[in-house]
Amino acid sequence: MATTKVIAIDGPSGVGKSTVAKALAKRLNWTYLDTGATYRAVTLAWLEAGRETSLPTQGAWLRQLAVDFQAGDILLQGRVVNDAIRSAEVTANASFISAQAAVRTFLTDLQRRIAGERPCVLDGRDIGTVVFPKAFLKVFLTADDAVRAERRWRQVGAEQADESLDEILKALKERDRKDSTRELAPLKPAEDAWRLATDNLSQAEVIDAIETEARRRLSDEA
Ligand code: DC
Secondary structure, three states: OOEEEEEEEEOOOOOOHHHHHHHHHHHHOOEEEEHHHHHHHHHHHHHHOOOOOOHHHOHHHHHOOOEEEEOOEEEEOOEEOOOHHHOHHHHHHHHHHHOOHHHHHHHHHHHHHHHHHOOEEEEEOOHHHHHOOOEEEEEEEEOOHHHHHHHHHHHHOOOOOOOOHHHHHHHHHHHHHHHHHOOOOOOOOOOOOEEEEOOOOOHHHHHHHHHHHHHHHHHHHO
16 A cells, blocks of 8 residues: 655756755645755764764764754754755765665664654655655656756855856766665666656746646545
């Protein structure tokens, strides 16, 4: 039986998952869970702990990390880290951290626990394949590399004016390569994912399309 009350939204970097997932959660009055933020929070903790390579393999180190969401903020050890987890340094190191088995086990458990308590829209890379393979709706968003790089550039352009569009495109491709070729929970669509190519769609059109599909499936289940 499908798991009700979980919508999985997966896809590569810069495809617009988080904006779409957040808006969709708001429309449905469900909780939005940004799983990328949890990987970023562990990455931040690791950088702050001095980048010791064995740390992310240690369950004991991971279990003492309090990663939590409260009122839309991401907390690490009780501290709001919304901005700190978006730094270029965290972004550059997140693929290394998210390829570690112990990290994935720790964060998959955390994500299942949070989403087990309330209806959730989750976005990430492995939500439909690993975290909630029985979610009642598993969306896989795609867009051409150049389209995604431009979206990201517009999104961060103001704060990171030192990064050109070309550099963003290069970094984004490299991150996708690492995320989709790693051994554990690689970025890929679930076999029964509902795929949506977003190249020629506005954000509002993407949200509308997923909402319509979600409501259709919810009413079928009722
Ligand atoms: O979506 P994002 O850019 O915030 O993700 C940060 C990193 O975490 C990225 O390298 C992919 C990884 N990630 C993952 O491996 N699994 C997820 N469910 C979400 C993100």
